[in-house]
Amino acid sequence: MDKVFRALADPGRRRLLDRLHEENGQTLAQLCAPLAMSRQAVTKHLAILEEANLVVAVRKGREKRHYLNPVPIHDIAERWIHKFEQGRLRALADLKKKLEGEADG
Amino acid sequence: MDKVFRALADPGRRRLLDRLHEENGQTLAQLCAPLAMSRQAVTKHLAILEEANLVVAVRKGREKRHYLNPVPIHDIAERWIHKFEQGRLRALADLKKKLEGEADG
DNA sequence: TTGACATGCAACCGTTTGGTTGCATAATCG
DNA sequence: CGATTATGCAACCAAACGGTTGCATGTCAA
Numbered sequence: 427m428d429k430v431f432r433a434l435a436d437p438g439r440r441r442l443l444d445r446l447h448e449e450n451g452q453t454l455a456q457l458c459a460p461l462a463m464s465r466q467a468v469t470k471h472l473a474i475l476e477e478a479n480l481v482v483a484v485r486k487g488r489e490k491r492h493y494l495n496p497v498p499i500h501d502i503a504e505r506w507i508h509k510f511e512q513g514r515l516r517a518l519a520d521l522k523k524k525l526e527g528e529a530d531g
Numbered sequence: 532m533d534k535v536f537r538a539l540a541d542p543g544r545r546r547l548l549d550r551l552h553e554e555n556g557q558t559l560a561q562l563c564a565p566l567a568m569s570r571q572a573v574t575k576h577l578a579i580l581e582e583a584n585l586v587v588a589v590r591k592g593r594e595k596r597h598y599l600n601p602v603p604i605h606d607i608a609e610r611w612i613h614k615f616e617q618g619r620l621r622a623l624a625d626l627k628k629k630l631e632g633e634a635d636g
Numbered sequence: 637t638t639g640a641c642a643t644g645c646a647a648c649c650g651t652t653t654g655g656t657t658g659c660a661t662a663a664t665c666g
Numbered sequence: 667c668g669a670t671t672a673t674g675c676a677a678c679c680a681a682a683c684g685g686t687t688g689c690a691t692g693t694c695a696a
Binding site: 428432435440451484491493494495496497499502503507509511513514517518520525 | 537
Binding site: 558571590592593595 | 641642643644645
């Protein structure tokens with residue numbers, strides 16, 4: 427779970443996930459192409475995404491195809507985001523109350 | 532959006548959000564208490580959470596009460612997670628197919 | 637006013653991060 | 667075979683991160 431959050435912390439890596447979401451199974455070279463970053467930098471980002479299990483790579487000859495794994499994102503939504511969505515309106519009410527200069531706490 | 536992802540990348544900060552979710556409006560001292568970390572470290576984490584607008588602080592005399600703002604988390608769920616939840620089953624199918632050693636790509 | 641409590645600010649420090657460059661390896665093509 | 671393509675590995679580097687310590691400020695209470 428922590429690895430997933432950390433992996434998502436970098437905009438470049440989120441961009442890579444977006445790209446794979448648009449077109450799954452891309453190679454390293456394909457992913458690098460429009461990214462204003464060296465191939466090796468992208469390699470490292472992909473390694474971090476793989477480490478977090480957000481991306482699964484499959485070698486095919488001299489190419490390496492990258493596939494999006496949606497499970498960790500789903501898990502975060504379920505186990506973490508969901509919790510905060512529950513009390514959401516209450517929290518917003520708390521907040522608004524305080525920000526409106528409520529005298530007493 | 533980037534600030535939110537970055538803020539969520541640290542387990543200590545997620546912990547702080549969890550604590551505020553359990554009990555909203557806690558002071559710095561209250562939040563530090565069980566955290567095996569110096570008060571100043573917590574201050575920095577809270578500053579990052581405030582910067583990301585995940586926490587809103589209100590001074591009350593010599594105390595500073597911290598309130599959870601659920602909006603950025605909601606936004607991430609809406610604008611980012613949701614997208615991946617859409618194609619989720621398809622992506623999983625793609626992945627499974629490849630991992631099962633599908634000959635042709 | 638004095639003391640204690642709650643927080644703020646700033647300097648410093650080791651480690652991690654995100655990136656680079658250079659070279660090595662492996663697979664396809666002619 | 668040799669050239670080209672696709673990727674891997676390693677060393678290096680500046681900047682950001684997460685944390686510390688020391689001191690300053692502001693507020694409540696006796």
